[in-house]
Amino acid sequence: MSVANSLAHGVEAAVPGTLHARTITGGIKVRPRPGRQVRFGRAKRPAVDLSVGTDDQSVSRLHAEVTYQDSYWWLRNMGQQLMRLPHGQLMHQSSDPVPLTAGYTPLFIRGSGYRQHLVELYVTGPYGDTQTDRHEAETIPPKIWEINAAERLLLVVLGERYLLYEEAPRPLTYKQAAARLAYLRPDDDWRANIIEDRIEAVRYRLHAGGFPYPLRHDKAEGRPYDNNLLHNLLRGLVESTTLVPPDLDLLESGLVHPGTATQPER
Structure with a gap:
């Protein structure tokens, strides 16, 4: 998909x-x-x-x-x-x-x-056109944040529960993500410390771009758990549709899917 x-x-x-x-x-x-x-x-x-x-x-x-x-x-x-x-x-x-x-x-x-x-x-909702509201005013789409293919893979592994729309999702630990990636991508070298460094770089970059939730430590308030900052990152990426449920296909190891074609209206 x-x-x-x-x-x-x-x-x-x-x-x-x-x-x-x-x-x-x-x-x-x-x-x-x-x-x-x-x-x-x-x-x-x-x-x-x-x-x-x-x-x-x-x-x-x-x-x-x-x-x-x-x-x-x-x-x-x-x-x-x-x-x-x-x-x-x-x-x-x-x-x-x-x-x-x-x-x-x-x-x-x-x-x-x-x-x-x-x-x-x-x-489709009661007004028929999901691109405009009832007054025909143009709808402002959510901001899609720029992430590369490797970052998307890491974020999907860490945030699978968010993409499954669970009730109160929390991220995997970096150690758990490394174990999952060792199965999905055995030829790659995704160790926990490497994953943490890559995700920290994403947090800092998106924070500088105006991300809606805190992604960096606030020195005035002390140092929160990285898990809470990762939660903020995943929550914001899913809410903005930067990450969407079809991204879960990245967790299908070795599977090849056919292309997607929309069938005519019935």
Whole structure:
């Protein structure tokens, strides 16, 4: 899934209530109509409208279904594995359907081992055009902070829990990140002290650029834990959509994903 195409960055103008959905295999856009259904799973089209986890047998062939009814899209888990919504909300087969609110919702399907399969969902709000407000004034987009590929990898490893939209996320320690990277990138030399130095350089650079949260020690108030400064960094990068859930693909060791293509509106 292309990070540039992530639904976390918003969508183009559409009929209010339009459902946008995206996985690493592609994307769809479906207008609201009572009884309309969109289905996700490991199977191929036309058995599902959008494939997810195609190489992971822990994902059911038909794993989830979204149905438009009573002015909402209702999400239901039809698979054997748990699904997780933001703030730690879990869904299983016996869970009641959950209405999707307007805006962005990342859905994670639990796969084999530590794998998590992302389905991005976005419901167009009541004014239809997500790029403008009700008075047609131009919307100011969030500031995207500049980070390079190596920094992005380190930040995704340290901030996986933030990108999974957990209830109260905290960063991994540098030692834990080094162990994870030794598995993901065995030919690289990411030791804990090297990771710490690289992240400190990012903090200092973004602090100088006007980052919205404290990233450096305040001598007047004493020296806070680096973990709190790293929390501020990850929180701000996720809130600004500099880091988005599709970045979690960097944690898929050795996997090659097909390109992303959006299917026509239905």
